[in-house]
Amino acid sequence: MGRAPCCDKATVKKGPWSPEEDAMLKNYIEEHGTGGNWIALPHKTGLKRCGKSCRLRWLNYLRPNIKHGDFTPEEDSIICSLYISIGSRWSIIAAQLPGRTDNDVKNYWNTKLKKRLLGRRKDRDAHHGQSAAAAATSETSAENMNDGGERALSASAMERIQLCMQLQELQNPLGAAHHNPLVWPGCGRAATLSNNSFNSNSSTVTVAEQAGQSSSMNEHLMSAQLEGGAAMDGGLGSPSSAENSNVISMEAELEELLYGEANRSGKAGAVDGGVQQGDVDWWSYDQGKSPVGCWDFTPETTNAVFQDYASVYDI
DNA sequence: AACAACAGCAACCGCTTTATT
DNA sequence: CAATAAAGCGGTTGCTGTTGT
Incomplete structure (x- = not known):
């Protein structure tokens, strides 16, 4: 049995995140948390993004205390x-x-x-x-x-x-x-x-x-x-x-x-x-x-x- | 200055694992 | 216990900036 796609790829935006999208996601999560459901998050935030993409963006970039570059x-x-x-x-x-x-x-x-x-x-x-x-x-x-x-x-x-x-x-x-x-x-x-x-x-x-x-x-x-x-x-x-x-x-x-x-x-x-x-x-x-x-x-x-x-x- | 080659990084894809029903 | 959904994870891709010719 195949697996249903996590989102509608036809309507989902792909590629680099804009500062506006970052702000929307960050503000929402800081205010409400992830709600334990990444798939539903895009609808809640109004983002036209796949839930997996939101999760990745948050975990790899928007999450507090993330360090980039300059590895010791x-x-x-x-x-x-x-x-x-x-x-x-x-x-x-x-x-x-x-x-x-x-x-x-x-x-x-x-x-x-x-x-x-x-x-x-x-x-x-x-x-x-x-x-x-x-x-x-x-x-x-x-x-x-x-x-x-x-x-x-x-x-x-x-x-x-x-x-x-x-x-x-x-x-x-x-x-x-x-x-x-x-x-x-x-x-x-x-x-x-x-x-x-x-x-x-x-x-x-x-x-x-x-x-x-x-x-x-x-x-x-x-x-x-x-x-x-x-x-x-x-x-x-x-x-x-x-x-x-x-x-x-x-x-x-x-x-x-x-x-x-x-x-x-x-x-x-x-x-x-x-x-x-x-x-x-x-x-x-x-x-x-x-x-x-x-x-x-x-x-x-x-x-x-x-x-x-x-x-x-x-x- | 123009182009090609390369390096770095963000994001995507698809598979596996885990949780839920 | 099986089926399903969601999360997690690692590999890969593709875009962008930098360096070399």
Whole structure:
């Protein structure tokens, strides 16, 4: 059965909003609220707009305390880290950034951050043959998955893999990305892949609930990290200091990718300083809780985890 | 100065999820 | 429990301003 359109497209106005329309919508909502029914709102306000359009305009532009542009290094870091950890769940990412909308974050990522990160990789590959070769190997392995006729990785998943491999390269040119828990959300369950317990639907609910219930930003971020495939299993014990430093150093690498080598020492201001460790150490370890269940991920399980990854991200 | 290419952003589209009947 | 409606969300499009040639 088809679904009835939300509005009469023939009579509904489309395109950019005029200041008059903005004022009508803003005044009405400030006076009466949304009434819990966006579809009916255009009739109440006299706007010749689709209810969805009204909702979007309000949420992304007219709502009080909306911030536009001028993303801070701290916000950059949070966006990148969360993207790597949980993918393109813009509403969740935006929820960690007061005043930012999912649309804003999404646009910012697509137009700036992604290019800044992946662009640097290309630059570096162009200058460092070895690194480029390593990158090519990494990418080829992913492409081979496609050629294998199984399932193609989504662009989002590929970007995340690329970014994590990029970080991995910086950290350990000879190392393998399969040791990176951020790349493989399911690696915490690598030993029980057959169960494939990491379900994207349920996990969405989980993180949404956690984000809604957590009282602090750190908790929100930690929840996101947990959702991203970290240790839900519990009882995994505290990480070693080496593991801890490994993850922490990745923060530094991310900063380097974002702001360049010259600012790497200044990164201390961005993460160690501007955003305190306690603010963003959700992708590090938190008070003895291990968000990463398996750092001992072996190459033998790469393919299985690839499939796990694919299933997680609905590829 | 004119044009093309590019970047940034607002808005739309359509699918999924949630709530209601 | 099923059907339906509405809200939420992410991907994509298209317009506008900027930069390069």
